[in-house]
Amino acid sequence: MVILTPDQQDALxxxxxxxxxxxxxxxxxxxxxxxxLQVPAIQVVEASSVPExxxxxxxxxxxxxxxxxxxxxxxIQGEAMLLYKMASxxxxxxxxxxxxxxxxxxxxLSDISSILTxxxxxxxxxxxxxxxxYSAPRLLSCQPSELKQRLKELSxxxxxxxxxxxxxxxTDYAFDCEMIxxxxxxxxxxxxxxxxxxxxxx
Amino acid sequence: MTLKALICDDSVLAxxxxxxxxxxxxxxEILTASNGNEALDVLAQHEIGLVFLDLTxxxxxxxxxxxxxxxxxxxxxxxxxxxxxxxEMQKRVxxxxxxxxxxxxxxxxxxxxxxxxYGLM
Numbered sequence: 315m316v317i318l319t320p321d322q323q324d325a326l327x328x329x330x331x332x333x334x335x336x337x338x339x340x341x342x343x344x345x346x347x348x349x350x351l352q353v354p355a356i357q358v359v360e361a362s363s364v365p366e367x368x369x370x371x372x373x374x375x376x377x378x379x380x381x382x383x384x385x386x387x388x389x390i391q392g393e394a395m396l397l398y399k400m401a402s403x404x405x406x407x408x409x410x411x412x413x414x415x416x417x418x419x420x421x422x423l424s425d426i427s428s429i430l431t432x433x434x435x436x437x438x439x440x441x442x443x444x445x446x447x448y449s450a451p452r453l454l455s456c457q458p459s460e461l462k463q464r465l466k467e468l469s470x471x472x473x474x475x476x477x478x479x480x481x482x483x484x485t486d487y488a489f490d491c492e493m494i495x496x497x498x499x500x501x502x503x504x505x506x507x508x509x510x511x512x513x514x515x516x
Numbered sequence: 517m518t519l520k521a522l523i524c525d526d527s528v529l530a531x532x533x534x535x536x537x538x539x540x541x542x543x544x545e546i547l548t549a550s551n552g553n554e555a556l557d558v559l560a561q562h563e564i565g566l567v568f569l570d571l572t573x574x575x576x577x578x579x580x581x582x583x584x585x586x587x588x589x590x591x592x593x594x595x596x597x598x599x600x601x602x603x604e605m606q607k608r609v610x611x612x613x614x615x616x617x618x619x620x621x622x623x624x625x626x627x628x629x630x631x632x633x634y635g636l637m
C-alpha cells in the first residue's frame with residue numbers, strides 16, 4: 315500500500331482545498347445560497363477497506379450512491395463516488411423546487427453530483443497539468459442492507475481509494491455527503507510523482 | 517524600517533506558494549502562521565504591516581482574523597488568498613476591511629499588480 319509522505323499529504327490537501335472551493339462555488343450558484351466551507355478531511359486507504367467502513371458509517375440510513383467514471387491524459391483514472399443520506403436530501407429537494415418524489419430526487423442528486431464531481435476533478439487535474447473526461451453519472455439507490463454489496467462491486471476493480479469527507483453547511487440547513495475517489499495503484503504513484511514535482515517547485 | 521509581512525495559511529505548500537510568488541524586489545521580513553489563532557499571536561507581538569490571509573482554516577478561520585483585526589483596530593493591510601471564491605465571501609471580506617481578494621492557487625502577476633496598486637512596494 316502506498317503511503318503519502320507528510321509533505322505529499324499537505325500538498326494534496328491544498329490541491330483538494332482549491333478544488334473543493336471551485337466545486338462549492340458552483341454548487342452555491344446552483345443552490346442559490348452561501349456555503350460555509352470547512353477544511354476537507356482527506357485520507358488514502360485501500361480500496362478493499364472502503365465497503366466495510368462506509369457500510370458501518372451508513373448502517374441505519376437510506377442512502378443514495380452516485381458513481382461516475384473519469385479518465386485523464388497522465389494515467390489518472392478511476393471512479394468518483396458520492397454518498398448521500400436521503401434524510402437530508404428530502405429537505406434539499408423542497409428548497410430547490412424539485413418535486414418530492416423518487417424520480418425528481420434522483421434527478422437532483424445526479425445534477426448535484428455532476429457539478430461536484432466534474433468541477434472538483436477538473437480543478438484537481440488542472441492543478442496537476444492534466445485533463446479528464448467523464449462518463450455519465452449513474453445513480454444507485456440502496457437500502458442499508460445493500461450498500462456494502464454495491465460498494466464492493468464498485469471498489470473491486472481498484473487498488474486505492476482517496477476518501478474526502480465533505481460537509482456543507484448551508485445557511486439554514488446542513489448537507490452532508492461523502493466523496494470517494496477510487497483509483498488504481500498506478501494512478502496513485504503518478505499522483506505522488508506529480509505532487510513531488512509541485513513540491514520541488516516551491 | 518523594513519515592512520513586516522505575515523503569511524497565514526494552514527497548508528505548508530500554500531505558504532511556500534505565496535512566498536515564492538512575491539516579486540523579487542519586494543522588501544519585507546516574512547513571518548508565518550498556520551491558523552488564525554497563531555496569526556493573532558504574531559499580530560500582537562510584531563508590528564505587521566501586511567497580512568496574506570487564507571480563509572478556510574482550522575481553529576480560527578480567516579473571517580475570524582479579519583473580525584479580530586477590526587475589533588482591535590490594528591493598522592495592517594490584508595490581502596485574502598483563498599479557494600473560497602463565492603461572490604458573497606468576497607463581499608464579506610471586503611466589508612471586513614480586506615484590501616484585495618486573490619483566488620488560489622496564487623498568481624505572481626496578480627500579486628505584483630495589487631502590491632503596486634496599493635503602494636506596498
